[in-house]
Amino acid sequence: MEESKHPCYNADAHHKYARMHLPVAPQCNISCNYCNRKFDCVNESRPGVTSEVLTPELASQKFSWVKENIENLSVVGIAGPGDALANWDVTRKSIELIKAKGEDIIFCLSTNGLMLPYYAAELVELGIKHITVTVNCLDPNIGARLYKVVNYEGKSYTGVAGAELMIQNQLKGIAYLVEHGVLVKINIVMVKGINDHHIPEVVKKMKELGVFITNIMPLIPAPGSAFEKFPQTSMKEINEMRDLCQLQMQQMRHCKQCRADAVGLLGNDRSNEFRMTKPEPEKSVFLAKQIGKEYKIAVTSKHGKLVDQHFGHATEFLIYQVNDKSFTLVERRKVEQYCSGASECDDSDSKEGRKNAAIQAIEDCNAVLTMRIGYHGQQRLLEHGIVSVEYCYTVEEGLSYAIEQLTMKKAI
Structure with missing residues (x-):
């Protein structure tokens, strides 16, 4: 059949x-x-x-x-x-x-x-x-x-x-x-x-x-x-x-x-x-913005070039130091993946330890830049003062976008 x-x-x-x-x-x-x-x-x-x-x-x-x-x-x-x-x-x-x-x-x-x-x-x-x-x-x-x-x-x-x-x-x-x-x-x-x-x-x-x-x-x-x-x-x-x-x-x-x-x-x-047409790259409108302070941003990325990984799927975080003029990759922090598929990304007690470990791994960061993160994950990170920024393009463009989001939140 x-x-x-x-x-x-x-x-x-x-x-x-x-x-x-x-x-x-x-x-x-x-x-x-x-x-x-x-x-x-x-x-x-x-x-x-x-x-x-x-x-x-x-x-x-x-x-x-x-x-x-x-x-x-x-x-x-x-x-x-x-x-x-x-x-x-x-x-x-x-x-x-x-x-x-x-x-x-x-x-x-x-x-x-x-x-x-x-x-x-x-x-x-x-x-x-x-x-x-x-x-x-x-x-x-x-x-x-x-x-x-x-x-x-x-x-x-x-x-x-x-x-x-x-x-x-x-x-x-x-x-x-x-x-x-x-x-x-x-x-x-x-x-x-x-x-x-x-x-x-x-x-x-x-x-x-x-x-x-x-x-x-x-x-x-x-x-x-x-x-x-x-x-x-x-x-x-x-x-x-x-x-x-x-x-x-x-x-x-x-x-x-x-x-x-x-x-x-x-x-x-x-x-x-299998793309039939070439995508046009998005333009960064934030690179020239003077942010006035340094931020530390954790990024989830499969190979380091694109923001293409869910927060719960990450096995490492790329830690970037961001100042007025540059983005610098300063560290890679290994974590244990706590979500291995849609059917397993639940709120069961067995995953609490890995979730907490992932959050603790980036406690010193101002934000996490990720392709997707669930509502409950966002709230947990906010309790630690970490802003969740969802994005789906290059890491460089994503960091620029994250800066904009952090700047806006600071202004508010």
């Missing part, structure tokens, strides 16, 4: 088979309060992020390139960076061009489901057997807190009206897909205090509709989104909810919340190796 080779639908497959996402769909027809689709973040891994947006022709060329170099490629998906069905013409053309190559490949796509009643029949006719729909609630009052704007048939809907329209179309489209043999996966973003109590009801309804699997994901407070100050949902809370909902139906537990241009195994994104 095809799902045996789809890494998202089969936990055993994600160590064996690779997938690639084609970023051909930049437009979105809704505005979610938890989303900020920053297209050019080269190192960050979350939905809606890509280093390039491709035409169908370039997407077809990229597929051939990846297929030649990754023998275990089994899946081609379209997951944005906007919504696949809000860009249906380019989505369909991209799939058709690749299907014409005659390769043995599985096609899938992700959508918010708003346009499913329009395109579900075409999806079935096109032979798409795996479709992911993000359904965060069934109650329009909850939806009104999650969705800012819903754009549909030339009109914009907000509040309960927009959420109600969204939910109706999602349920209608999912029912059609399941009836016509499509394996449907449901993504649910868990936002504490808004939809967390409601998730078991969503899962129950999806089971009634015949959905294949549900995937409960943590809120990632994206900078620039309406929910950027919300606490990130911990993996302990996610796994407790998955355990509860497992009584209803199968739960996905190995999701990596992938980029819109992800390539390779779920746990080993190789998108940087």
